[in-house]
Amino acid sequence: MAEILIRNTNERISGEEQVREFLESHEVLYEHWDVSKLSGELQENFILTDEQKAAVLQTFEPEIKDLAARRGYKIWDVITLSEATPNLDELLAKFEQIHTHTEDEIRAIVGGKGIFIIKGPEEIGYFNVELSPGDVISVPENIPHFFTLMENQKIVAVRLFIEENGWIAEPFEDPSFIKA
């Protein structure tokens, strides 16, 4: 279940209803998938073969088709990150730049953990959304954000896109952002 940390005040928001309410009030989509549907070999497995990635997409086909029908996604895939990922540190350094996209950025976490850091309105500032398996989140288009891993440095996520160039990252310079 996702948790929120408001960076300026250190306020934490947890509990499904409260998290959903907070995210919806900032136009962030928040839904849930049942990850217990994954077969044993796909659970807590962060080094997936192409066949296993296809099996993940197969497992969640109804959920993917439902999102696609509601929100217009046309392409989807599975990404994995772990200590086995070549150049993980370099990759994370790239991810950790604040940026925007012309389409929304939707991720369904099927294993491991990750954090989206999202720019809220002035009175809130940046907030962290800490994601666990089953959490589905979509950062709205043109909202500054970035993604990083949590301490365990492992994640498997389904990504959905509307069009191939929709996920190009536009850097967003923000002197108000405080990293730590």
Ligand SMILES: [Fe+2]
């Ligand atoms: Fe992004």
